[in-house]
Amino acid sequence: MALPGPFERLIGLLKRLPGVGEKSARRMAFFVFQAPEGYSIELADAFLSLKKNLSVCEICGNLTDRQPCNICSDPLRDRSTLCVVEGIEDLLSIEQAGVYDGLYYVLGGTVSPLDGEDLPEGSLDGLINMIERGRVSEVIVATNPRVEGDMTYHAVLSALKGMSDLKKSRLSYGLPVGGSIEFADRVTLHAAMETRIFVSGED
Amino acid sequence: MALPGPFERLIGLLKRLPGVGEKSARRMAFFVFQAPEGYSIELADAFLSLKKNLSVCEICGNLTDRQPCNICSDPLRDRSTLCVVEGIEDLLSIEQAGVYDGLYYVLGGTVSPLDGEDLPEGSLDGLINMIERGRVSEVIVATNPRVEGDMTYHAVLSALKGMSDLKKSRLSYGLPVGGSIEFADRVTLHAAMETRIFVSGED
């Protein structure tokens, strides 16, 4: 039997979401069908509002509904420390863990050895801009513990090579190697932040 | 940090869905933010359309966008067999498994011994209606293998007590095919032992 069209259609769309398979999409659609109509109306509106009202911070690349973002404009954050991450997901995970109160810079990608791809065009310019215009004294390179992350770490370091007053560090490998920051638990993230390795010279 | 309002709002709504926690809601919202706008527009519309265009079949209780539903109006289905299920989820699972081609009747609930609750008002009337108006010769009571399901099974049976020409059956309980004795719980093992199949001759 084909399920009714509106049901199949919603399931098809839900299955595109990360981590959602046929069965869970079906359960979700069914839940929505049984919930009060207000819930679908709110959900529909929230999806539309996400694309309409959210953008990317022009300074740091964070997800935001204003320019600059909450973090860049927060006077209570430590403006001497800059944490460089691959993507917004990583920034969100570190924020959720509550283990860091400096600024961020989102690269928006990694060096990709297999595709022969470099960091996204201009992504290091924005980083250097933040360092030069601000009063950053330490850059923590918080890339993921994978080949791409390591290569990205080295690409960032080499872009900062001339800045000898700048402390450079990376997260320590308390992170499960082969895993990702996004799925790390709070304690692991905290440990990785605490035991970050300071980098001297040309490493 | 509080995440931007539109992001938090969507996450809050997504977390109400079955099987969706904080992290997966965040990943979903983030996916939607990064996907082309057409996706959120489609998704929003699909949620609204679900409530607008779907209802419950007036004959059998199935989810449908027409009256009567696909199954009730399908001339190729075996109209002599009626499968009674607790809820639409069960109907959908049996349909997806493709192991049955008769009609259904959805009770829309179970007998609930702890709450002292009976089957939903009038749900047995609809069942008797289907049997009397149709040419049903067998009723399969496919309730879930739990206390509620068993009590519901007995409630259905006693409602059909007068109909002596009608065959009545229930799904067999036993080991899940592909599963193992090692991991089967005690109750399942007991059921599998009690309803063991006697083998005659050379089989």
Ligand SMILES: [Zn+2]
């Ligand atoms: Zn920012």
Ligand SMILES: [Zn+2]
């Ligand atoms: Zn029907």
